[in-house]
Amino acid sequence: xxxxxxxxxxxxxxxxxxxxxxxxxxxxxxxxxxxxxxxxxxxxxxxxxxxxxxxxxxxxxxxxxxxxxxxxxxxxxxxxxxxxxxxxxxxxxxxxxxxxxxxxxxxxxxxxxxxxxxxxxxxxxxxxxxxxxxxxxxxxxxxxxxxxxxxxxxxxxxxxxxxxxxxxxxxxxxxxxxxxxxxxxxxxxxxxxxxxxxxxxxxxxxxxxxxxxxxxxxxxxxxxxxxxxxxxxxxxxxxxxxxxxxxxxxxxxxxxxxxxxxxxxxxxxxxxxxxxxxxxxxxxxxxxxxxxxxxxxxxxxxxxxxxxxxxxxxxxxxxxxxxxxxxxxxxxxxxxxxxxxxxxxxxxxxxxxxxxxxxxxxxxxxxxxxxxxxxxxxxxxxxxxxxxxxxxxxxxxxxxxxxxxxxx
DNA sequence: CGCCCTTTGAAGGGG
DNA sequence: CCCCTTCAAAGGGCG
Numbered sequence: 127x128x129x130x131x132x133x134x135x136x137x138x139x140x141x142x143x144x145x146x147x148x149x150x151x152x153x154x155x156x157x158x159x160x161x162x163x164x165x166x167x168x169x170x171x172x173x174x175x176x177x178x179x180x181x182x183x184x185x186x187x188x189x190x191x192x193x194x195x196x197x198x199x200x201x202x203x204x205x206x207x208x209x210x211x212x213x214x215x216x217x218x219x220x221x222x223x224x225x226x227x228x229x230x231x232x233x234x235x236x237x238x239x240x241x242x243x244x245x246x247x248x249x250x251x252x253x254x255x256x257x258x259x260x261x262x263x264x265x266x267x268x269x270x271x272x273x274x275x276x277x278x279x280x281x282x283x284x285x286x287x288x289x290x291x292x293x294x295x296x297x298x299x300x301x302x303x304x305x306x307x308x309x310x311x312x313x314x315x316x317x318x319x320x321x322x323x324x325x326x327x328x329x330x331x332x333x334x335x336x337x338x339x340x341x342x343x344x345x346x347x348x349x350x351x352x353x354x355x356x357x358x359x360x361x362x363x364x365x366x367x368x369x370x371x372x373x374x375x376x377x378x379x380x381x382x383x384x385x386x387x388x389x390x391x392x393x394x395x396x397x398x399x400x401x402x403x404x405x406x407x408x409x410x411x412x413x414x415x416x417x418x419x420x421x422x423x424x425x426x427x428x429x430x431x432x433x434x435x436x437x438x439x440x441x442x443x444x445x446x447x448x449x450x451x452x453x454x455x456x457x458x459x460x461x462x463x464x465x466x467x468x469x470x471x472x473x474x475x476x477x478x479x480x481x482x483x484x485x486x487x488x489x490x491x492x493x494x495x496x497x498x499x500x501x502x503x504x505x506x507x508x509x510x511x512x513x514x515x516x517x518x519x520x521x522x523x524x525x526x527x528x529x530x531x532x533x534x
Numbered sequence: 535c536g537c538c539c540t541t542t543g544a545a546g547g548g549g
Numbered sequence: 550c551c552c553c554t555t556c557a558a559a560g561g562g563c564g
Binding site: 424430444447491495 | 554555556557558559560561562
């Protein structure tokens with residue numbers, strides 16, 4: 127914790143947050159965390175097994191299973207989490223969070239893999255032309271509509287904003303000022319983030335691409351093999367954690383999503399992207415379309431994005447619903463530190479989002495999604511809020527196939 | 535073709 | 550202030 131408040135030392139350091147989380151159940155939790163992070167495939171698997179074990183006993187007990195897991199030692203924590211996470215994090219982790227990221231201790235990110243992503247991915251893979259620099263592309267290199275794995279996106283909500291500052295009320299500079307009100311250093315951070323200086327990125331061996339990349343294509347994605355992927359990923363981490371990657375300038379946040387979507391449907395942004403490049407004046411479409419600004423991703427969503435591929439690789443599952451359940455459980459199994467990272471990222475993302483789209487309100491997107499009958503949600507009502515243990519559907523949420531072979 | 539499912543978190547609105 | 554609702558991602562499933 128060399129420099130928690132490196133910035134201005136103005137607010138309570140990131141320490142607080144940690145402290146806040148520090149509690150009884152920590153140890154057990156850590157163990158679990160280790161299970162995931164330490165990278166032992168076997169362990170990882172076992173963790174999965176545990177999860178599924180309870181689940182398998184009777185699918186309708188998923189919730190119980192989760193509860194069981196929680197009781198195992200995380201229960202207290204889980205409970206606490208229900209209360210703290212948001213408040214504690216958001217309020218305590220206010221801006222200095224960044225510092226927190228920067229000073230991440232080795233142990234912290236080793237498991238999460240999140241640390242390095244952004245930078246690594248940005249480089250060539252998705253940005254043809256290496257149009258990473260804000261200047262070069264007016265195109266929101268946003269989310270790959272598909273195929274690309276979750277981790278990719280790192281590009282800011284839309285470089286667009288940066289590039290055509292004319293449109294956005296707040297130029298990067300402004301942003302900096304705003305954000306860096308009490309912490310100048312931050313300015314560079316953010317801008318750096320989003321602008322993603324090609325050079326800097328380049329240093330990070332794009333070739334490395336992203337560990338998950340390998341995971342993705344994994345032919346054996348199906349069975350047991352997955353571990354390899356997991357391992358490799360873990361191995362990569364160590365490399366990623368290289369100082370360079372984590373250097374102060376880098377924000378773990380890559381702000382994975384580009385909050386802009388074409389109204390018509392899924393993220394067409396990337397199409398849009400192409401158009402932009404190939405056609406000099408797609409602006410017409412652009413304006414006409416008036417992309418939908420999506421909500422910033424919350425911590426869990428960020429986590430999902432990051433881990434989905436991994437889970438898919440590990441399990442043979444493909445269904446998002448099932449995967450999400452798994453992710454939900456894993457999320458709870460994460461150590462506070464690890465979760466904290468995502469909360470931070472989410473917080474930053476929100477911040478950035480606010481700056482990019484000052485007048486935007488989540489309400490703006492209401493009705494665009496078409497909500498299903500809310501019977502389901504009533505469920506949550508009656509059963510109480512979606513607890514930390516999740517409102518796991520009593521259904522056969524997680525298909526048996528997903529369960530580790532051992533269990534089966 | 536397009537919504538459902540599933541997860542957690544954030545945010546807005548109503549009581 | 551608390552509770553409820555909606556949306557965020559994602560992709561197979563299903564009508």
